[in-house]
Amino acid sequence: MNELIRLEGITKKFGEHLIIPTLDLTINDGEFVTLLGPSGCGKTTLLRMIAGLETPTTGKVILDGKDITKLPPYKRNVNMVFQNYALFPHMTVTENIHFGLKMQGVPNEEAQERINQVLYLTQLEQLRDRYPSQMSGGQQQRVAIARALVNSPKVLLLDEPLGALDYQLRKKLQLELKNLQRGLGLTFVFVTHDQEEALTMSDRIVIMHDGVIQQDGDPNGIYHHPKNTFVARFIGESNFFDIGSDTYALRPEKLNLCPEDEENADHPDPKFFGTVVDIVFYGTIDKVFIRLDNTNQTVIAYQYFDDVHRWQADDRVGIWWYDRDGVKVEKE
């Protein structure tokens, strides 16, 4: 895969406040890369640097082999879908989409053709003469994407584009976006704080915290092999066990429970013992909360609807797992 964007030794200070200590990142052509992290982790700042809406304090932004660090946004062939869409309220859908082409001086005939194409692609043909205020959130979101896509950018930057939508619509648009990206073979850089969204859509996830990349990899690897406690905690649910000087992360579904006094079991010996404190119904599973002996730590295991043994509060349990499931993680 060809390298498309390279961020080299980026730092960013707002006044005295250090947002990004120092950061390197490469994004390849045709990738769907998600920058994931809690709010304030610097992911949006990074995205805006690629767009040219922020300048790094030090470091370089390289697009397609060219240093664009100092280039203003209107001279960069990248386009952005803004968090609240930022559709121009005084323009219709068509005028909004036409805006970028008009500014670049694209001849009218060609512009019309390209506009029609993206209108078709985003299923907005019926709404072409509406004003943003006359459309639903999901429709506005499509216009924002069409308005960016029509310019055939080298990269499409998306800043929490689904954040303002309700759950059902978000699920639907996640799939649409992913299909659009695959169909066009475009590079997407997507910013979100929603880990589920990141796992569903991305080819690659970059997890950030306090301006530092915590882990960079494909969704599968990130989920199953978190590098440190932050990643393990941020993506999905994790339990942490200290064994010697090492810390191991275990997903709840990897934890197995057995009665404390079980003998001659055909599984590895329990590593920890504890008391069930609560059981909470979650549809297909029940979450079993267990307080470990000798610590105040509570861990979570799953009990499936077809499990023969049903746990009760105050039951004494042993906790065991296969060694291959325990992931050794760095402490934060």
Place this chain on the structure above:
Amino acid sequence: MKNGKLLIAPSMLWLGFFFIIPMLIVVAVSFAARTPYGQVVFNWNINNYLRFLEPLYLSIFAQTLIVALVTTVVTILMGYPLAYYIAQLPKRWQQPGLILCMIPFWINFLIRSYAWVIILRAQGVLNTFLMKAGFIEQPLQLLYNEGAVMLGMIYSLLPFMILPIYVSIEQLDRRLLEAASDLGAAPFTAFRKITLPLTMFLGHVRGTGRNGWRQVRPGGEPDPEPVPLRP
């Protein structure tokens, strides 16, 4: 746009030349003296300020304070319930309510003053009505007294008491604050229109009366001195 910051320059230069410099000249002149021919001589003295302490000016000052005080109390008594009423209306009626209170302010104060002259003068609406109804036989002297002055002040200032009270009642509600700022620079205007007439009134009592209230002032006030600097 590196030079974009300079966009502020034209306005600042304008205000500097037509606002700040004139003010500074006025301050400078206040420390000057006047020759018998009306020329200004800059011999730096505070005589103009010392004249404030003359009994005539002191009594005028006291009179002004009393009128200001009465006006304030009465406008609060009149304005507060109305402001409160507007504040507890459904949200979409609040803005029209406020506009209704503010419209009289936008009408020229000469016209507003003149309206009261029509009502209060000897052959005015009120006297005519009272005589026709048989309550009185001779027209009452309603104009040209302290009461008329206060009535005029209250009438002019009432709208500007209503708005700040309304804003403070609704201060906790951010959305309503927005509605208030939506009325243009309303709080500032209010301040201006409260401060202004009081200070103007001071000037007026001194005999430089240059506004419509001249009509409701007692007659026989000395005519204004000519402004010495007028060429």
Place this chain on the structure above:
Amino acid sequence: MQKTWRSHLLLAYSLAILAFLYVPLVILAMYSFNDSRINAVWTGFTFRWYEQLFNNRRVLEALINTLIIGFASTIVSTTLGTIAAIALHRYKYKMQSVINGLVYLPILIPEIVMGLSLLVLFSQVQMPLGKGSLILAHITFCLSFVVITVGARLDGMRSDYEQAASDLYATPWQCFRYITLPLIMPGIVAGALIAFTLSIDDFVISFFVAGPNSTTLPLYIYAMVKRGISPEINALSTLMMVVEIILVLLAEFLQPSHKVKAED
């Protein structure tokens, strides 16, 4: 029960206060149609005073002066004020508080002080008093109102529109021309209407800096009132009231909150 009783009383009181505000103005307007010159007895409906007004050469001169001064000072103050508001919105200045002070001070300062000081200035620089001096004075006191009105509109505008435009290949000038300007236009028009209203309404400052052949309508009304009560004053006042109310309502409806919903 007590609660409704109280709220009825409050309503009655509020209506009484509103009546206090409006009845004098209504009476003023009513008597501009009264057929009697001298007293307050209603003797019949007439347009006579309006006819006399429109045939009065001096009234028409004052009207023309007022309009010339109003338009000239509106155009200049709106242009300067809009540019200043944009600069203040976009940039942070080291002397921000000084600049803000300079913008707000003319609104806070008593008109009589501003009128006097402008007169002093014009006499110091030997500028003849007339329409020119009136226009300069009116621009000065209108400027701040425009800066504040346009500034409110700019502050109410989301900043990401300009960023989006810039992302869509618009140069800073194009961004201003196609995005910022159309979006703040209602604010600019409102500012211009306020400036125009203030200008045609101004008496105090105009009184100081007016010269021969530059009588404006408020100055003319003052001169008429000094000569005595006449229904023509009522007629002229009524016309001015109507124009002022229309201008203010127009400016009001152009202010941000009426459009906020449509834009979000």
